[in-house]
Amino acid sequence: MTTPESQPVYLGGPRFQSDPAELYREMRRDHGAVAPVVLDGDVPAWLVLGYRELHQVTSDPQLFSRDSDLWNQWDRIPADWPLLPMIGRKQPSILYTTGERHRERAAVISEALESVDPFELKGHAERFADELIDGLCGKGACDIVGEYAMLLPLRVLARIYGFSDEQGPGLVTAMNDMINGREGALAGQRHLGESMYALLAAKAESPGHDVASRMLANTAGFTLDEVAQDLMVMMAAGHQPTADWIGNSLRLMLTDDRFAASLAGGRHSVGEAMNEVLWEDTPTQNVAGRWTTRDTKLGGRTIARGDLVLLGLAAANGDPHVRTDAGALTGGNNAFFSFGHGEHRCPFPAQEVAEVIARTGIEVLLDRLPDVDLDGPAAELTRRPSPWLRGLTALPVTYTPTPALGATR
Missing domain, CATH: 1.10.630.10 (Cytochrome P450)
Structure with missing residues (x-):
């Protein structure tokens, strides 16, 4: 028998299109600040939902590395895996240096x-x-x-x-x-x-x-x-x-x-x-990724060496532990994680x-x-429907037709 606490969440599907904020709230309720997730092909990973935990991960590059060669799942990743462009082998770019x-x-x-x-x-x-x-x-x-x-x-x-x-x-x-x-x-x-x-x-x-x-x-x-x-x-x-x-x-x-x-x-x-x-409504919802260099604890979870840790930027922005008043941190406050x-x-x-x-x-x-x-x-x-970037498929508008600038000069 599985319970919400033990059942990983599929990182994809229509809920990321309809209401990801509610989905993140449910994941936080069922799993806490760090949730087990599965990617396409039932590939396991961890999604960091907590503001403090995300700060911890991004502040410790020695423990949570950008070196994708550390991943303990490479032996089950096929050459045509659809997420390879997002979570790929180390490339000669700054992303994996x-x-x-x-x-x-x-x-x-x-x-x-x-x-x-x-x-x-x-x-x-x-x-x-x-x-x-x-x-x-x-x-x-x-x-x-x-x-x-x-x-x-x-x-x-x-x-x-x-x-x-x-x-x-x-x-x-x-x-x-x-x-x-x-x-x-x-x-x-x-x-x-x-x-x-x-x-x-x-x-x-x-x-x-x-x-x-x-x-x-x-x-x-x-x-x-x-x-x-x-x-x-x-x-x-x-x-x-x-x-x-x-x-x-x-x-x-x-x-x-x-x-x-x-x-x-x-x-x-x-x-x-x-x-x-x-x-x-940050455009960058989730970011891949970090890989642990040794066994560790994060948000009460045991994270094994080589596990993939995904950064839940949107979820962390809505963390109720730092957003006790949902509107208090907007306006001129720039403490969001939207740029990492x-x-x-x-x-x-x-x-x-x-x-x-x-x-x-x-x-x-x-x-x-x-x-x-x-x-x-x-x-x-x-x-x-992407769990990575959040944007509209279209934004249809109407307005009074006007001449082009060149036609008025």
Whole structure:
């Protein structure tokens, strides 16, 4: 006989689409701060639900390592396992690098991103946002997610990394194909890789004022493969979560009366909505992973050496032990785990870049389409069923058709 306390939870399925917050509450009730879960193929893992426990895991890279070679389940993982892109063998990227080498690589990325001029970044975001809205503003209706949010972040990232504006749309298509994981995924991955190596070859010949050139110029001694892998990781990590941040924030503003002032041009509420989304509806729900270097205890559980530990960022944000008042930690409080924590957290400059892109994208849309309104009942909005990233499948809206900017000049 099995009980809720002993039965692992399948990390997938429709509940991650409908109401993951309620699912996390049930898991915390039945299992405590650390829950046993199973992945596709009945592969076991642990999901950290507790805020304090997540802080413990991410603060101790010696015990909870990013070295996936430690995993004690590799002998039962088939070559076509669908989660290999998410939980794969160690790759030559910063994701799986540990120790001093990781700190050096993180410093190279941070220094390259810190050199991005914030005014130029905002200018690029405004320009691409206007370009996308020019293609939508005369229609009177559109899908904000598919026709705007999923197209904007990578256009901006490609520009500051050093790609030409002409290459941007193709990179966006390739990235979205890869993220969707369907028939175009492998072709999209190849296009991104080939484009990145071609970019680095061009920048080695003729450096510019861009992120790729600055990473190549760094004297820390990283190989071309390492630089290319890190740039591709940065693009992927910066694109989809930022697109979902835009979509989830606009959903909140269009469905919650508290943010109605933003639709008339109030800027303070835009920032509040974005911050609330990071607490309550964070794009990055769960992150893989950490692997234990020895037997240990965590949240009252015995974790064996080599076990996979998944970071439940969304669950930790809602931990009632730190959220005794469900609304008390929103507003200006930034103690959420939405960008991770510890030495493998999203670099602060990357977080700032994402925030500029997301906020600019929302503000430009509200400026250009001031009477934008949800097209249909909010209850009919659906989410992708992924347990990893949380975003809308679509956000249909209506608005008064207006001419493109070029037509008014």
